Amino acid sequence: MNSPYCGRFQVTQQFKGSAHDGLDLVGLDSKEIHATIDGKVIYAGWENEANHKQGFGQFVCILGTDGNYYYYGHMSQIKTTTGAQVHCTDVIGIEGDTGHSFGSHCHYCVRPIFAAGRFLDVCAISGIPNALGIYDDGYRPPSNPTPTPTPASEPTPDPEPTTVPDDTTDEDGFGRIVIGDKEYDVTLKEAKD
Ligand SMILES: [Zn+2]
Numbered sequence: 001m002n003s004p005y006c007g008r009f010q011v012t013q014q015f016k017g018s019a020h021d022g023l024d025l026v027g028l029d030s031k032e033i034h035a036t037i038d039g040k041v042i043y044a045g046w047e048n049e050a051n052h053k054q055g056f057g058q059f060v061c062i063l064g065t066d067g068n069y070y071y072y073g074h075m076s077q078i079k080t081t082t083g084a085q086v087h088c089t090d091v092i093g094i095e096g097d098t099g100h101s102f103g104s105h106c107h108y109c110v111r112p113i114f115a116a117g118r119f120l121d122v123c124a125i126s127g128i129p130n131a132l133g134i135y136d137d138g139y140r141p142p143s144n145p146t147p148t149p150t151p152a153s154e155p156t157p158d159p160e161p162t163t164v165p166d167d168t169t170d171e172d173g174f175g176r177i178v179i180g181d182k183e184y185d186v187t188l189k190e191a192k193d
Helices: 122-126
Strands: 008-013 023-027 032-034 039-046 058-064 069-073 091-094 106-111 133-136 177-179 182-184
Touching: 023 122, 039 091, 039 177, 058 091, 106 122
Parallel strands: none
Antiparallel strands: 008 023, 008 133, 023 106, 032 091, 039 058, 058 069, 069 106, 177 182
16 A cells, blocks of 8 residues: 555545545644655646635646656645655645645545546555545654654544535636646546535
């Protein structure tokens, strides 16, 4: 298993293909998000600088050495920069609740392109079970071999998104990401069930 977390983490929403193209993960021992593959950061920033509740919010996308695009969404802080070369386990950000999100978590997904609409099976790639529950991939940071676990607390329930407007639909290309001379629509729409 190869998760973006150190220590224990929780799967709070399963991978459901086009209905939810990644796993929602919550760190239990640490909120640090680390790269899960060697590669190049092709984007680190807001999906939409003008609307921090849109889509992935503040996110990092790594073009992995396998040719796929690894997304880490909804971060509260970014700890890398666009263009950086990263190695698996490098810390790239801190879990958060930015974008179209209903509680602090990381939307972790893998796509074959830097755009919405196609996805790969993140569970098959990562080895993380596609089932709600608490897991630990065994990774501990080398500089801190004995992290102090946080006291056991009740798991974060799936939040009820009853009052949050769906503001990910753009009529005019609002919020698209421009890298060089190309424009990308990476919008993530979190499933609400
Ligand atoms: Zn998600």
